[in-house]
Amino acid sequence: MRLFNQVAIIGVGLIGGSIGLAIKKRRIAKRVIGISRRKKTINNAISRRAIDYGSQDLSVVRDSDLIILASPVGSIIQIGIRISSLVKPEAIITDTGSTKKIIVKELENVLPNFVGSHPLAGSEKQGIDNARGDLFCGSLCVLTPTVNTKKPVLNKIKRFWTALGARVTYLSPQRHDEFISCVSHLPHAIAFSLILSVPRSSLFLASTGLSDTTRIASSPEEVWKDIFLTNSKNILKALERFTGSLSCIKSAIMRKDTRSLEILLRRARAKRLSLKR
């Protein structure tokens, strides 16, 4: 289903590349162009047919009807500001950043047709080589409209993500950052800390328990430093809550309090089972 004439994807990594593949596969746009700092990424994206044309120069976005900012969170605002003088007045712009408050606040000012998106479909893998056309199928995509968002723009972006196979939900940028700090940013901070704390001498005994618990610690540092720093308040709050729970378990172990320990673990188990994954 054709929704756009030309789509430009800035940052053709795991997310940007997967968007390109999905657009081509589902014929959502006539033409997909990709922008990357690296020539090699552009060539890979073209040979994987994720984009029709690629450039290292941002000015190629000029004639696009939809522009997707899919670079790491730390560079999205800067790129958004740079393209603001280039894009057509009616062009719709969105991003795929994992934090929304700062990005939406800054880019709404310079891009009148901007809506923030966060497709919850990442993985610890990165790069165009891991991109998949079905990455968004059945996944959730959070859109973060504000009082300044134009209804038709929001609807078009909703149709776009739906066409890619995602279920769409709406949250304010603030609520998004609060919720996502608990279910995504906190687990990442924990996984990074956990693997750092395990002595190398004991790793030969590591089994699926450790490897599953720390899988997301192999996520790229360039991506995650930006996320941690652009949602620091919420993450620090989530870490406080985590430290509280950990203290309860620790204290029950120290006191050899079987009963309390059992109650805590049972509650944890029931909550985890309710996740159904």
Place this chain on the structure above:
Amino acid sequence: MRLFNQVAIIGVGLIGGSIGLAIKKRRIAKRVIGISRRKKTINNAISRRAIDYGSQDLSVVRDSDLIILASPVGSIIQIGIRISSLVKPEAIITDTGSTKKIIVKELENVLPNFVGSHPLAGSEKQGIDNARGDLFCGSLCVLTPTVNTKKPVLNKIKRFWTALGARVTYLSPQRHDEFISCVSHLPHAIAFSLILSVPRSSLFLASTGLSDTTRIASSPEEVWKDIFLTNSKNILKALERFTGSLSCIKSAIMRKDTRSLEILLRRARAKRLSLKR
């Protein structure tokens, strides 16, 4: 390859049931008997052909050549003591507990042919219904001999686990408990705490990051309270180290110290990638 005439498995859950299935499949013993507190478990184990005969009465272990204590850690010592007056003098006894120091110390005194085992092949699932005959294939099994262990007994137990498909390694009970607290008990304590700390209101946004990181939090509380309480010293030490790593990441976020944060995350990522799972 027949190694024993009769094997008795006390506790026919995930681990005990899987041992039974593997013994039968690989014809390691002529006869496998199972002991469980629950009639239903015995019936399930018989109908799944994990055991030939089952009883709720411990005294049936009498004529067995190998006895495997596969109940939760908290009851292994008590059961070991109870069977000490029943077993043949030449019978070999082992257990499958996740902590070894306390168990080995107590049971060596009452069972002269005892060697501790810890097959690293569990999962968050439990019960005979989840037992699998190939559970130990390619997994690691730690044996924990001491100065009191008889060489032929140790060799026989080694041959037994090898016949079940496991790779066998040796550690002192103390070293086992120290190492395993880092790679298994710590991740469990973290996973339980993490899921407890996530507000229910945010769970609708949960994706694979949270579900993988907390998968082992759905492990049974009956099993894990015992493990935490019989290896408390090592677990508390591991928790201290974890808290130290977490503080480094937290402090870098608070100080908005991009450089330190990037170095920490890069180090975590490299260590996780070295796990290769």
